[in-house]
Amino acid sequence: MMIVDHAGVTLNNLTKSYGSQKVLHEVSFSLNPGQITGLLGENGAGKSTLAKILAGATTPDTGSILIGNKHVSLQTPRESLAHGISFIPQELIYVPRLTVAENICLGRWPRKGFVTSPTQMKTFAESEVTRLGFDLPLQSEMNSLSFAQQQTVEIVKALSRDSKLIILDEPTAALNNDESAQLLSIMGNMALSGASILYISHRLDEVFSICTALQVLRNGSLVFSGDASLTDPAEVISHILGRAEVQLEGRRGNAISQKAVLKIENWSRQQYPSLDAVSLEVHEGEIVGLYGLAGSGAEVVAQTLGGLIPDVVGMTFIDQAAVTTPRSPRHSRLAGIGYVPADRKLQGLVPTLSVRNSLSLLIMRRLAKWGVINAKAELANANGMATDTQLRARSIEQTVGELSGGNQQKVLMASRIAQKPRVLVLQEPTRGVDVGARVELHKLLRKLADSGTGQLVVTSDIEEAVQICDRLLIFREGRVTREFRDLNSETQSAALHAAGGM
Incomplete structure (x- = not known):
């Protein structure tokens, strides 16, 4: 040039x-x-x-x-x-x-x-x-x-x-x-x-x-x-x-409950990206990472659990009870799944809504009495979630679109956590988020795990997966090809090679 x-x-x-x-x-x-x-x-x-x-x-x-x-x-x-x-x-x-x-x-x-x-x-x-x-x-x-x-x-x-x-x-x-x-x-x-x-x-x-x-x-x-x-x-x-970075490590091995809060069996899909008899489970209080390259199908698992892809066939269990595989976002929420999409602006948030309204959007029935929102309960919910997620905003009346990317992500995650789901499915949870917000979001996920919430983290960031997950599943060509349990500094290289078929 x-x-x-x-x-x-x-x-x-x-x-x-x-x-x-x-x-x-x-x-x-x-x-x-x-x-x-x-x-x-x-x-x-x-x-x-x-x-x-x-x-x-x-x-x-x-x-x-x-x-x-x-x-x-x-x-x-x-x-x-x-x-x-x-x-x-x-x-x-x-x-x-x-x-x-x-x-x-x-x-x-x-x-x-x-x-x-x-x-x-x-x-x-x-x-x-x-x-x-x-x-x-x-x-x-x-x-x-x-x-x-x-x-x-x-x-x-x-x-x-x-x-x-x-x-x-x-x-x-x-x-x-x-x-x-x-x-x-x-x-x-x-x-x-x-x-x-x-x-x-x-x-x-x-x-x-x-x-x-x-x-x-x-x-x-x-x-x-x-x-x-x-x-x-x-x-x-x-x-x-303005301080030293905090390193986080997931819990390992025996500390994980054996109770499965999410189990999928033989999920298949013909359309690209396809799925080929996918089976996996997430236990209570466990963070499971699902890592794959673009087009591997890992994102299809997350989007199906979020109710965005209705053409997957196979069995789904929540708390060991069979449920219909979600066919819509509402169906997903009713099944006990909290879904955090990869694109917060197009699929996750309404930029013109206030922080307060955004945090109550998915739980209006819980906050309403006789069809009218209890303003006091809505305010308490918003303030509580803002504190728990270390949200930085001028006030909870500030519109979400005015917040930084990291704080928008906190609002998105908090709105799903407010549902009190049995399992939280997160797709690219820290994409486009700065180092400080990333550390805070990782702490939040670990705190949720400690309280018993199972999590499936679908990510293309292998460093993040190794850092916060208890188990790591490698996804390639529509199926799980390898599992890592004892995650350490050598897992990152091995996982990258496995995802690429090497």
Whole structure:
């Protein structure tokens, strides 16, 4: 890729407040040409706000931005693009009914005279997808794609511009290992061509593998700035948290009850991702991990238990009593299953609802008398759940959409815990969640296990699975292929090999 201008980008004393809440406080650092800078911090630390300022989506209250030695004003996304800044946000921005090719060329459709040229558009999109090493159905509508494919389209759209600065906010959150490796390789090549890259991620392994400089935000302030090669993950985590990281371990062996709260037998499904005679069980107070690569079928198990996939056949038992395999979310809840979906925004939460309403949404009957919600009981429930989950919000009347990702996840999990389920099924429980919130959510899951709640954790994060689970099941090609009971530091490598068929 040809970079027109290799001038770096400098941030000087950027400050931003929303009402009385200061989200950025005099943040200053430079983004140098040919350098990949990792921006780290807990959810709510100010990372996304900083990215939005650079992208022209919001403006700072005070401070300045320089490209080279020239002060620039980034009042709109269009102005930001004109200055050579591309932004790949965590919340995807696309037109659902347009094709992949049309979305890649959005805002710059090629024309013949005054008429858009579909042929030129397809040719350009095809060349960019090929150049970047991805595989996308160019003529398919965006709303027919998986989330990972939609994110890949946004990546191609941003990287196909000749940019001085490229900002990526959690770009690998929904990508599989191969896709993530491909993106990291592309980032390295773009840095070699002279671009500045700002990489926002919670995945420390990726950050340390690709970044040359690190910036850490905490509570809106820059608390660490340094060379990635001169520090280590433990030091970075201490800066992110303001304290040493807490290591958690699941209970092992004899401490687990032998009473099965969930048992599935011979689950099968013909449609892709398929299931092939899957059987497993979760005991009272046990955390069982289900790990598999994209398309393995592990996600189908979680979604079926959540009532989202109705075409699975086989037997299901809750507390050793046979129940009909859930055919709807309501059926799932009535069976005693609490389901935490992977996509909290589309399947788990209503962004415009308050925290209080969100925490009572699934238990209204319990809180109502003669069809009227008992406001006092609803308030007590919300305050209690907020305390138990260490929720950080201005008040329980704040809308969920205003919260950071980690706190949204706490609301999602708390709303399911409020159901008092016999078994909790969690799909990617800490995806896109910062280190501090991740530790707190892990503590919450362990506390639930200690109280007797069985949990099935379906995750693509093998480190997380080994850290919190009592047992780990490997899922491959629609079935359980291996089980690990004594989880230790060597399990991670063995599990990765098993999931890949090695």
